[in-house]
Amino acid sequence: MQLRVQLFTVHKRFALTISRGTTAQTTNVWVVIEHDGIEGWGEASPFSIGEQPQTTEVIARSLQKIAPLLKALSPLERQRVERLMLEARLPSGARAALDIALHDWAGKQANLPLWQLWGFERDRIVPTSITIGINPPDLAQQRVKDWLGQVPTLQALKLKLGSPAGLEADQAMVLAVQNAAPHITQMSVDANGGWKLEQALQMSYWLADRGITYIEQPLPKGQEGDLPTLYHESPLPIFVDESCFSSYDIPPLADRVHGINIKLMKSGGLTEAWRMLHTARACGLKIMFGCYSDSALLNTAIAQLSPLADHLDLDSHLNLLDDPFVGASFQNGRVLPQEQPGIGVRLRSPKAEG
Incomplete structure (x- = not known):
């Protein structure tokens, strides 16, 4: 080839x-x-x-x-x-x-499209979250309004926390976003390793009181030894992202987290993503799929496996001004792979951009 x-x-x-x-x-x-x-x-x-x-x-x-x-x-x-x-x-x-x-x-x-070749049901795909980056409260509210204007059917939000300004800034942002979108009840947070253990514990109770669904990567990669304390004391489920690259990383985490975030760039592709899925399920863990600065090509690829996921964060292509690819559709807050063979991605027509 x-x-x-x-x-x-x-x-x-x-x-x-x-x-x-x-x-x-x-x-x-x-x-x-x-x-x-x-x-x-x-x-x-x-x-x-x-x-x-x-x-x-x-x-x-x-x-x-x-x-x-x-x-x-x-x-x-x-x-x-x-x-x-x-x-x-x-x-x-x-x-x-x-x-x-x-x-x-x-x-x-x-x-055949991959999802059909593998025997999956698109009806089982859950809504994808839309990510709101770290911002002052007023800008965070504006981001939510901007997203609602662009994709009014969105059903879930993920808030990036771990602000260098501290926990008060994180809390102010959460309250601002909730005030801007009171109808959205599916909200999670991702600290990207921005908290210490004591901060993560404090925030877990504060966030639980405000209806947040789970916390992703509260502690930095390399501090997995502190996860058992957080796992046993936090009222919210704990997911890891940066702490988990492949199926080999999962068994040592099984007694200290509730779920893992699988990304194609970390795993090395769909083949290893499959292994991670089965390993995580065997360990009793929940599954989420995430993305980096991925175009519609990458997010459509991982969408082929989405019927097996509990949570999805596949919004990066929706935030691109000049994505060269067209793939999965966005319907009722869900990223749905199409019926075209393979991944089902094509190049965007220059005429269609206008």
């Missing part, structure tokens, strides 16, 4: 601020494999957790390096491809882009 790599830049409608910084645009990597006249598409978006950020350049360079080794293989030889990626030490974002392209190719060859 032949592999092509192309870069594209996307700009956010609303810049997103989390505890680690602010993002207004990213340059993502579009991967195309071609074999027997069929193309499979994949994507990677840069992200940074810990000391080794997966930049656009790192991801693209690793894919270009492995391209010559793929020429002798078929997209159906996924075990061989996976072994080759691991031997070449591809970063997870690069593995994800190629793995997604392989799945897309297989679905197109079978002439």
Whole structure:
């Protein structure tokens, strides 16, 4: 099979601020494999957790390096491809882009969308949350109003907390958002590791009193030893994101969290996302799917697995001004994969943009 790599830049409608910084645009990597006249598409978006950020350049360079080794293989030889990626030490974002392209190719060859090929029911897909970044109360309220103007059918919100200004700023933002959208009862918070244990405990009670549904990544990656205390004392369920990359990370977390956040960039693609799903369920944990600065291509790919998730946070493509792809539809607050073969993504027509 032949592999092509192309870069594209996307700009956010609303810049997103989390505890680690602010993002207004990213340059993502579009991967195309071609074999027997069929193309499979994949994507990677840069992200940074810990000391080794997966930049656009790192991801693209690793894919270009492995391209010559793929020429002798078929997209159906996924075990061989996976072994080759691991031997070449591809970063997870690069593995994800190629793995997604392989799945897309297989679905197109079978002439079936992946969700149907896997026997899933789209009716089981839950609403996706819309993310409100860290902001002063007035700006947070305006963001909610802006989103309601753009997607009036939204049913769930996720609030980024862990403000450098402290817990009072976090609390003020929560109250402002709830005042701006009193009809939305599904609200969760994500601290992105921005709290210490004592702060997380204090906020868990305060948030529970205000109807918040769960807390995501309250403590920094590397402080998983403090999670048991929070797990046993918090009145709210605890989910982890940055603390969980692959299926190997899940068993040690099973006695100290209630659920995990699976992202394609962290897991290395749909293949490992499947493993994480089954491992988490076997450990009695809940499942959520999340995203980074992903276009419609990536979010449509993970949407193929969405009937198996308890919570969804797949809103990044809805916040893009110049997404080059069209994929899953947004209906009644839900991101729904289509009936086109494979992932079901096409390039956006320039005429349609106007």
